[in-house]
Amino acid sequence: MSEEIKVQLTATPGEKPDSQKLGFGKYFTDHMFVMDYHKDKGWHDPRIVPYAPIVMDPAAMVFHYGQAVFEGMKAYLTDSGKVLLFRPDQNMQRLNCSNDRLGIPEIDGDFVIHAIKTLIEIDKSWIPTEKGTSLYIRPFIIATEPCLGVRSSYTYQLIVILSPVGAYYSGGLEPVKINVESDYTRAVRGGIGFAKAAGNYAASIKAQENAKKDGFSQVLWLDAIEKKYIEEVGSMNIFFKIGGKVITPAINGSILKGVTRSSVIALLQEWGVPVEERKLSIDEIFEASQQGLLEEVFGTGTAAVISPVGELHWKEHTMKINEGKIGELSQKLYDTITGLQSGNLPDTRNWTITF
Numbered sequence: 001m002s003e004e005i006k007v008q009l010t011a012t013p014g015e016k017p018d019s020q021k022l023g024f025g026k027y028f029t030d031h032m033f034v035m036d037y038h039k040d041k042g043w044h045d046p047r048i049v050p051y052a053p054i055v056m057d058p059a060a061m062v063f064h065y066g067q068a069v070f071e072g073m074k075a076y077l078t079d080s081g082k083v084l085l086f087r088p089d090q091n092m093q094r095l096n097c098s099n100d101r102l103g104i105p106e107i108d109g110d111f112v113i114h115a116i117k118t119l120i121e122i123d124k125s126w127i128p129t130e131k132g133t134s135l136y137i138r139p140f141i142i143a144t145e146p147c148l149g150v151r152s153s154y155t156y157q158l159i160v161i162l163s164p165v166g167a168y169y170s171g172g173l174e175p176v177k178i179n180v181e182s183d184y185t186r187a188v189r190g191g192i193g194f195a196k197a198a199g200n201y202a203a204s205i206k207a208q209e210n211a212k213k214d215g216f217s218q219v220l221w222l223d224a225i226e227k228k229y230i231e232e233v234g235s236m237n238i239f240f241k242i243g244g245k246v247i248t249p250a251i252n253g254s255i256l257k258g259v260t261r262s263s264v265i266a267l268l269q270e271w272g273v274p275v276e277e278r279k280l281s282i283d284e285i286f287e288a289s290q291q292g293l294l295e296e297v298f299g300t301g302t303a304a305v306i307s308p309v310g311e312l313h314w315k316e317h318t319m320k321i322n323e324g325k326i327g328e329l330s331q332k333l334y335d336t337i338t339g340l341q342s343g344n345l346p347d348t349r350n351w352t353i354t355f
């Protein structure tokens with residue numbers, strides 16, 4: 001795609017939020033990127049417009065059959081005042097993988113990255129500067145055709161919105177408590193679990209709410225069929241360090257292929273830490289815990305980067321990990337990835353784009 005992006009700037013720029021109170025996804029910048037799709041025209045009319053509500057037909061297919069996919073990435077401001085993106089090509093590849101599964105037309109990843117860069121340049125003053133803060137980027141695609149027939153929509157809209165977000169952990173990395181979910185299922189092989197689709201979250205909210213009520217911050221999902229093999233956490237992939245080896249569930253068709261997950265695997269391999277991608281049962285973890293071999297557990301995802309797990313609850317069992325403190329490897333991974341993202345560590349792997 002080479003169509004020029006039309007830009008319409010806002011006449012009423014918003015007030016910037018207090019950088020101490022950002023939280024996650026509560027504030028939005030002055031502009032958004034929008035692009036339309038029609039089956040006879042392809043993707044067209046890329047534009048940057050003032051951030052505003054969108055008008056949609058109540059029969060728009062996304063409201064009825066849920067054709068909606070999204071991505072989540074971040075822009076960071078480096079010490080030298082440049083904007084840094086971390087592996088955005090991976091997010092675009094994944095967006096197309098999600099599109100394919102949900103019958104949504106492919107996007108031109110390079111063009112969307114160009115659009116995101118143009119949008120960020122316009123709203124650059126919204127990137128918070130305090131340590132640990134960033135500008136969250138949320139591209140998403142929805143089916144817009146007004147039609148109640150069940151089939152793939154003929155029209156779509158791709159929208160990119162930006163949200164200044166706070167440091168995930170205000171006071172250093174805090175290990176979380178996680179409940180192993182034994183009743184509900186998030187996704188099943190052959191379904192849409194590997195796509196970053198809105199529907200996966202709809203399926204997960206009830207268990208997440210129950211876990212919150214019981215004092216846990218997240219749920220750990222098991223496979224849908226045997227309720228035995230580890231899948232992933234809410235919006236993170238998960239890693240276990242058992243007897244010196246790091247193990248994470250293999251990509252199996254029902255979990256999301258996290259960009260942070262692949263970055264962690266690549267770093268561990270570089271560092272010579274044994275890392276395995278394979279099936280991993282909850283029994284194996286419980287046994288390791290009983291034998292004192294469960295050394296570290298951590299989640300990986302764009303929002304928190306590395307989220308150490310201090311306690312795992314499974315049925316009537318409580319597994320304490322590393323006395324509820326962050327492990328050495330978790331800390332090293334966190335420091336390395338956030339160092340690359342802030343531009344403070346040299347990028348020797350071609351993972352970052354600065355502009």
Ligand SMILES: *Cc1c(COP(=O)(O)O)cnc(C)c1O
Pocket residue numbers: 072196232233234235236237256257258259260261300301302303
């Ligand atoms: C986004 C997401 C992740 C993490 O992926 P990253 O690319 O590392 O941010 C993990 N699991 C689910 C279900 C997700 O939606």
